[in-house]
Amino acid sequence: MVNIEQCLAALTQVLGENDKDVPLHEPKFNGNEWQYVKDCLDSGWVSSVGEYVTLFEQKIADYTGMPYAIAVMNGTAALHVCLLLADVAREDEVLIPSLTFVATANAVTYCGAHPHFIECHESHLGIDLDKLRTYLTQIAIVKDKQCINKLTGRRIKAIIPVHIFGHPIEMSLLQTLAQEFHLKIIEDASESLGSFYRGVHTGHASDIACLSFNGNKVVTTGGGGAILIKDEALAKKAKHMTTTAKRPHRYEFYHDEIGYNYRLPNINAALGCAQLERLPQMIENKRHLAKRYQDVFSDIQGASILQEPQYAKSNYWLNALILDKPDRSFIEHFIDSAVERKYHLRGLWTPMDRLPMYQSSPKMDLTMTHQLFDRVISLPSSPHLGGVYA
Amino acid sequence: MVNIEQCLAALTQVLGENDKDVPLHEPKFNGNEWQYVKDCLDSGWVSSVGEYVTLFEQKIADYTGMPYAIAVMNGTAALHVCLLLADVAREDEVLIPSLTFVATANAVTYCGAHPHFIECHESHLGIDLDKLRTYLTQIAIVKDKQCINKLTGRRIKAIIPVHIFGHPIEMSLLQTLAQEFHLKIIEDASESLGSFYRGVHTGHASDIACLSFNGNKVVTTGGGGAILIKDEALAKKAKHMTTTAKRPHRYEFYHDEIGYNYRLPNINAALGCAQLERLPQMIENKRHLAKRYQDVFSDIQGASILQEPQYAKSNYWLNALILDKPDRSFIEHFIDSAVERKYHLRGLWTPMDRLPMYQSSPKMDLTMTHQLFDRVISLPSSPHLGGVYA
Ligand SMILES: Cc1ncc(COP(=O)(O)O)c(C=O)c1O
Ligand SMILES: Cc1ncc(COP(=O)(O)O)c(C=O)c1O
Numbered sequence: 001m002v003n004i005e006q007c008l009a010a011l012t013q014v015l016g017e018n019d020k021d022v023p024l025h026e027p028k029f030n031g032n033e034w035q036y037v038k039d040c041l042d043s044g045w046v047s048s049v050g051e052y053v054t055l056f057e058q059k060i061a062d063y064t065g066m067p068y069a070i071a072v073m074n075g076t077a078a079l080h081v082c083l084l085l086a087d088v089a090r091e092d093e094v095l096i097p098s099l100t101f102v103a104t105a106n107a108v109t110y111c112g113a114h115p116h117f118i119e120c121h122e123s124h125l126g127i128d129l130d131k132l133r134t135y136l137t138q139i140a141i142v143k144d145k146q147c148i149n150k151l152t153g154r155r156i157k158a159i160i161p162v163h164i165f166g167h168p169i170e171m172s173l174l175q176t177l178a179q180e181f182h183l184k185i186i187e188d189a190s191e192s193l194g195s196f197y198r199g200v201h202t203g204h205a206s207d208i209a210c211l212s213f214n215g216n217k218v219v220t221t222g223g224g225g226a227i228l229i230k231d232e233a234l235a236k237k238a239k240h241m242t243t244t245a246k247r248p249h250r251y252e253f254y255h256d257e258i259g260y261n262y263r264l265p266n267i268n269a270a271l272g273c274a275q276l277e278r279l280p281q282m283i284e285n286k287r288h289l290a291k292r293y294q295d296v297f298s299d300i301q302g303a304s305i306l307q308e309p310q311y312a313k314s315n316y317w318l319n320a321l322i323l324d325k326p327d328r329s330f331i332e333h334f335i336d337s338a339v340e341r342k343y344h345l346r347g348l349w350t351p352m353d354r355l356p357m358y359q360s361s362p363k364m365d366l367t368m369t370h371q372l373f374d375r376v377i378s379l380p381s382s383p384h385l386g387g388v389y390a
Numbered sequence: 391m392v393n394i395e396q397c398l399a400a401l402t403q404v405l406g407e408n409d410k411d412v413p414l415h416e417p418k419f420n421g422n423e424w425q426y427v428k429d430c431l432d433s434g435w436v437s438s439v440g441e442y443v444t445l446f447e448q449k450i451a452d453y454t455g456m457p458y459a460i461a462v463m464n465g466t467a468a469l470h471v472c473l474l475l476a477d478v479a480r481e482d483e484v485l486i487p488s489l490t491f492v493a494t495a496n497a498v499t500y501c502g503a504h505p506h507f508i509e510c511h512e513s514h515l516g517i518d519l520d521k522l523r524t525y526l527t528q529i530a531i532v533k534d535k536q537c538i539n540k541l542t543g544r545r546i547k548a549i550i551p552v553h554i555f556g557h558p559i560e561m562s563l564l565q566t567l568a569q570e571f572h573l574k575i576i577e578d579a580s581e582s583l584g585s586f587y588r589g590v591h592t593g594h595a596s597d598i599a600c601l602s603f604n605g606n607k608v609v610t611t612g613g614g615g616a617i618l619i620k621d622e623a624l625a626k627k628a629k630h631m632t633t634t635a636k637r638p639h640r641y642e643f644y645h646d647e648i649g650y651n652y653r654l655p656n657i658n659a660a661l662g663c664a665q666l667e668r669l670p671q672m673i674e675n676k677r678h679l680a681k682r683y684q685d686v687f688s689d690i691q692g693a694s695i696l697q698e699p700q701y702a703k704s705n706y707w708l709n710a711l712i713l714d715k716p717d718r719s720f721i722e723h724f725i726d727s728a729v730e731r732k733y734h735l736r737g738l739w740t741p742m743d744r745l746p747m748y749q750s751s752p753k754m755d756l757t758m759t760h761q762l763f764d765r766v767i768s769l770p771s772s773p774h775l776g777g778v779y780a
Contacts, residue, residue, distance in 0.1 A: 026434050027434055027436070027437075028434065029431045029432075029434065029436075033431055034428065034431055037427060037431065037657075038424065041419045041423055041424060041427065042419075044416055044417055044418065044419065045605075046417070046419075046605060046610060046611075046612040046661065073463055073464075073613065074463075074651050075651075076650070076651040077651070101643075102634055102635075102636075102643070102645045102649070103634070103651060106634075106648055106649060106650070109648055112502070214437060215435075215436060215437020215655075216437070220436060220437060221436075221655075222436040222437050222655030222656065222657040222658060223437060223463065223651075223653065223654075223655040244492055244493070244496075245492075246492075250725075250729075251725050251734075251735065251736045251737060252737060252740065253491070253492070253736075253737075253738075253739040253740055254740045254745070255492045255740075255745055255747075256745070256746055256747075257746070257747055258496055258499055258747050259492070259496065260466070260496070261464050261465075261466040261467070261493060261613075263613065264613075265605075265611075265612030265613040265658065266612065267427075267612040267657065267658070267661070268612060268655065268657070268658070271436065271657070335641050339640075344641075345641065346641045346643075347641060347642060347643075348643075349643040350642065350643055350644045350645075355644070355645055355646070356646055356647070357645075357646075357647055357648050
């Protein structure tokens with residue numbers, strides 16, 4: 001049994017005694033946020049027209065090194081469009097981890113396609129690629145360059161790796177597997193802005209990836225997201241689709257395909273521009289905070305702090321305490337005790353295959369996912385908790 | 391032939407000589423916008439948690455008199471959810487005007503349903519209810535309380551009236567017709583915030599309606615929208631569906647149906663709260679501006695300014711000049727000449743049935759819609775152009 005008092009003491013060592021709540025992750029707006037937002041209000045350009053959107057997209061592209069970034073109103077919308085760009089069609093299947101935020105599964109459903117749940121690995125919480133290979137070899141065949149699920153008869157069109165809590169999975173192995181089985185890769189990098197895989201920002205292992213700037217993410221725009229794209233024509237298509245597919249014209253309204261109103265308002269982009277200026281510093285702080293958690297929890301028996309894989313540099317979006325053995329009651333007890341000290345912890349998301357609307361979706365053996373659900377607790381991880389700046 | 395020089399002179403009489411552009415519709419943030427937005431930044435609550443969202447919803451409900459308002463991220467999302475709440479299902483048909491913004495049609499498509507285009511009336515640009523009755527009598531039969539399109543065999547589930555440019559259609563007649571044919575009504579009040587039908591705000595003739603707070607609307611939140619609902623249980627459902635269908639819980643993540651991330655960020659709601667405070671004044675200004683357009687154009691042969699129906703009080707979202715006879719080349723010429731004086735005019739939206747993705751959708755005779763496309767020009771209509779306040 002993990003000693004709960006020791007765990008609380010360790011938390012206190014890092015987070016100090018507080019009279020105010022310490023949320024799981026919260027933003028601070030101590031840079032140019034107000035100046036840029038005020039500029040929007042003064043100019044009247046708060047909406048879709050305005051230069052902060054363009055600037056924000058440029059800054060995201062520069063930071064991630066992906067050639068094109070399209071700002072949209074959240075990560076869910078970004079994922080939806082990524083799937084459409086990857087030609088995921090009605091009745092296709094898309095492989096996604098059962099261990100993820102529900103948006104990954106819902107975006108597949110929005111396309112009329114079926115999520116097909118796959119297992120994760122305890123070392124990084126992302127897809128277990130060895131088990132996936134064995135599974136696909138058993139249930140899938142490749143016919144005419146298409147991957148067919150022998151059990152359902154449906155095409156498996158794509159796979160969405162999620163870099164859980166910011167920890168990149170081993171993308172080169174995934175790429176090999178995806179090539180073999182003719183799967184398109186869409187990287188869900190919602191949690192991994194500022195995370196690098198072998199020196200390159202997450203998102204590069206695929207042609208299309210998505211980011212989220214939700215209020216609990218490293219960079220927030222209130223609500224926001226981005227589509228990262230390599231190909232210029234595809235980037236143009238993404239911009240077109242997310243702005244109601246209106247043909248550019250000074251006064252005419254002509255839309256040439258089914259489009260979406262997914263554009264990010266200028267005022268939200270302004271917030272993002274200011275936040276991105278401070279991103280390198282925030283990542284440094286977050287990595288420092290992770291180190292502190294690792295240090296103080298290193299003496300505790302039966303649990304440890306999740307560390308970045310050797311091949312990666314993680315943003316440590318959320319620090320995770322992992323118990324050696326499943327213990328639901330410890331998790332609940334720990335969360336409840338911590339909140340008395342104002343520390344807000346959280347368990348993992350309920351695995352997707354346990355949610356009512358996805359209970360009958362296709363899936364592989366998910367023993368590890370279900371175990372981890374009873375082993376992992378997320379710890380407060382805001383950048384300013386690192387103690388590097390106030 | 392309408393005299394273009396006279397039209398330009400009339401415009402100048404209302405809008406004055408300008409060295410800056412006079413857009414079709416633009417916001418001014420000269421109320422409490424700064425204060426509320428700054429409050430969001432200072433508190434760190436820019437995202438989905440935060441009290442401006444609740445306050446904004448309350449203020450919308452108060453103003454419109456609808457019992458519940460759910461803030462969402464735009465009018466398109468609001469419409470999508472309205473259709474889901476009305477149980478519009480895959481392969482259903484939904485009657486919508488061909489003369490509308492593309493979002494009305496797209497929202498139907500998002501549900502896997504088919505837009506079915508109907509004709510408009512020149513006196514208010516909304517649905518022509520007499521022609522619709524004749525048409526439905528011909529092509530539809532009611533079986534087991536369901537309206538079936540005899541030509542396609544599909545169920546016609548609902549009808550979406552749009553109060554074009556803010557002018558309410560004759561809702562009591564529509565209600566009678568809808569009852570007779572067992573159609574659910576969803577009011578697209580995107581353009582009619584501040585418009586009243588027989589003393590009651592638009593949206594009340596149906597159980598569910600939507601608003602838009604896009605940058606070109608009377609009230610803007612950057613991007614935003616709202617669902618107006620009468621029934622409490624339905625309102626709870628709407629809130630649940632638009633916030634990822636997460637069951638309320640302090641730290642667990644459990645979602646009990648397919649949900650959407652459609653919530654409006656707090657920072658955008660803050661903007662909306664400030665704008666709503668000034669709404670009555672803005673409507674007054676807009677009505678004053680409409681009066682001025684009506685006056686100066688009254689002498690011009692062959693064209694007139696669209697006026698509100700007798701049974702309604704319109705917000706005059708966009709003032710419309712209507713030519714007696716179709717004249718595409720006049721429209722284009724007038725728009726081009728006006729822009730030289732910095733006045734930005736606009737034609738009507740391309741009728742939906744002429745867009746490539748909707749060309750084979752079911753439709754009734756749309757002669758008037760196609761005529762109006764070549765007869766209507768929208769004039770600059772921002773509230774501050776009324777000359778009542780600066
Ligand atoms: C893995 C993952 N995918 C998708 C999303 C969706 O992003 P958003 O909340 O911006 O819609 C999130 C974050 O919420 C996420 O963590
Ligand atoms: C009639 C109508 N319906 C729907 C919408 C969609 O609203 P939004 O642009 O906020 O998505 C608009 C406005 O743009 C509209 O004018």
